[in-house]
Amino acid sequence: xxxxxxFLLREEQIPTHWVNLLPDLPGDPLPPLHPGTKQxxxxxxxxxxxxxxxxxxxxxxxxxxEIPEExxxxxxxxxxxxxxxxxRLEKALGTQTRIYYKYEGVSPxxxxxxxxxxxxxxxxxxxxxxxxxxxxxxxQWGSSLAFACSLFGLDCEVFMVGSSYxxxxxxxxxxxxxxxxxxxxxxxxxxxxxxxxxxxxxxxGIAISxxxxxAAQDPDCNxxxxxxxxxxxxxxxxxxxxxxxxxxxxxxxxxxxxxxxxGGSNFAGLAFPFLRAGSKARxxxxxxxxxxxxxxGVYSYDFGDTAGLTPLMPxxxxxxxxxxxxxxxxxxxxxxxxxxxxxxxxxxxxxxxAYKQNETFxxxxxxxxxxxxxxxxxxxxxxRAVIDEVERGDAxxxxxxxxxxxxxxxxxxxxxxxxxxxxxxxxEADMDAALARxxxxxxxx
Ligand SMILES: Cc1ncc(COP(=O)(O)O)c(C=O)c1O
Numbered sequence: 001x002x003x004x005x006x007f008l009l010r011e012e013q014i015p016t017h018w019v020n021l022l023p024d025l026p027g028d029p030l031p032p033l034h035p036g037t038k039q040x041x042x043x044x045x046x047x048x049x050x051x052x053x054x055x056x057x058x059x060x061x062x063x064x065x066e067i068p069e070e071x072x073x074x075x076x077x078x079x080x081x082x083x084x085x086x087x088r089l090e091k092a093l094g095t096q097t098r099i100y101y102k103y104e105g106v107s108p109x110x111x112x113x114x115x116x117x118x119x120x121x122x123x124x125x126x127x128x129x130x131x132x133x134x135x136x137x138x139x140q141w142g143s144s145l146a147f148a149c150s151l152f153g154l155d156c157e158v159f160m161v162g163s164s165y166x167x168x169x170x171x172x173x174x175x176x177x178x179x180x181x182x183x184x185x186x187x188x189x190x191x192x193x194x195x196x197x198x199x200x201x202x203x204x205g206i207a208i209s210x211x212x213x214x215a216a217q218d219p220d221c222n223x224x225x226x227x228x229x230x231x232x233x234x235x236x237x238x239x240x241x242x243x244x245x246x247x248x249x250x251x252x253x254x255x256x257x258x259x260x261x262x263g264g265s266n267f268a269g270l271a272f273p274f275l276r277a278g279s280k281a282r283x284x285x286x287x288x289x290x291x292x293x294x295x296x297g298v299y300s301y302d303f304g305d306t307a308g309l310t311p312l313m314p315x316x317x318x319x320x321x322x323x324x325x326x327x328x329x330x331x332x333x334x335x336x337x338x339x340x341x342x343x344x345x346x347x348x349x350x351x352x353x354a355y356k357q358n359e360t361f362x363x364x365x366x367x368x369x370x371x372x373x374x375x376x377x378x379x380x381x382x383x384r385a386v387i388d389e390v391e392r393g394d395a396x397x398x399x400x401x402x403x404x405x406x407x408x409x410x411x412x413x414x415x416x417x418x419x420x421x422x423x424x425x426x427x428e429a430d431m432d433a434a435l436a437r438x439x440x441x442x443x444x445x
Pocket of ligand 1: 112138139228260261262263264267330332378379405
């Protein structure tokens with residue numbers, strides 16, 4: 001065929017190393033702070049809930065970190081993932097812009113999340129841990145960790161954000177099929193859950209508090225986080241490394257790279273290897289208008305969870321106890337973002353845009369009707385941003401991350417197609433209330 005649609009790599013081209021962007025970041029790194037003393041938190045502060053293998057990756061200064069062979073073997077179940085040229089979408093949009101997407105929906109769980117779930121389960125199993133606890137928003141992360149735990153013989157306990165638990169019963173079934181135990185959050189099982197009973201739709205912040213509490217009280221159980229932390233972003237860089245090779249196969253170089261941002265891991269996974277390679281592209285992060293951390297948040301130290309159990313991290317935040325409206329992009333309902341990504345937004349290297357639900361689903365349906373794949377609501381934000389770029393008219397080559405499929409998100413599509421999808425937005429009053437509750441911590445420039 002003279003006009004290929006897919007650009008594929010062989011299994012031996014699965015990356016051998018992850019790209020650590022920490023040494024390339026502008027300015028001095030801002031350390032996480034201990035939640036009690038507000039002093040810089042060191043590796044020892046993290047040992048109650050993380051294994052040393054992951055803590056060392058969290059603070060690694062080397063530009064690359066080797067991927068353990070067992071992890072590469074497991075990656076072989078779905079990696080390398082395909083890169084597509086969106087010829088049909090280009091035609092539907094009537095554009096000369098060449099659009100490519102890196103598709104992570106071919107993993108067993110249907111998104112990019114197993115890229116980090118597998119190395120996290122591996123390091124915990126190696127350290128003799130018996131069980132992992134975690135939160136899940138969209139259900140993508142919980143199912144990915146359940147899958148990864150099943151590969152390495154670990155038990156898995158998941159606190160699923162209430163609104164997603166109700167919207168996506170089959171995500172719960174997936175987790176149970178892989179052997180996990182799933183609770184609706186806020187639950188009655190933890191202090192953090194009981195303290196938040198008045199927020200029945202839940203939030204990622206509350207679910208994280210519940211999962212951290214369980215891990216902190218059980219010596220055989222560690223906690224696992226699906227985004228935000230340095231080691232999670234590190235693991236996701238397999239995406240961008242493969243995409244660089246695939247863009248070479250296509251004979252093109254992106255001048256705009258786009259992804260959606262919840263905590264920042266799929267975006268970073270795609271973008272960081274291009275940044276390391278010195279790409280001159282513009283980088284655009286797309287987020288929901290209902291939870292606009294990068295576009296409206298303040299750059300400040302804040303807790304990663306609602307109860308204030310995690311270290312304080314420097315990030316764009318809407319306030320750690322902000323409970324976003326129950327929009328369908330459950331994976332984007334987080335009050336903050338990865339510190340590494342926030343630093344790059346602050347430095348002006350990454351742009352951010354926020355989109356409402358209906359305009360996002362309109363883009364997703366357009367994509368599904370041209371390219372076939374039904375996108376998850378999270379990357380639908382990236383597709384909205386792609387269409388915006390095309391309409392602005394100055395991009396020649398766009399690469400975006402299609403980080404998951406939406407086959408378990410059909411309730412959301414139902415609501416959109418039935419005209420009942422709402423467009424909640426973040427109000428100034430929400431903002432003022434949340435910021436008034438920011439913890440006391442050193443100011444950051
Ligand atoms: C499909 C999908 N995309 C995106 C995200 C957002 O997370 P991140 O910004 O870390 O990629 C999630 C999180 O659950 C998700 O499930």
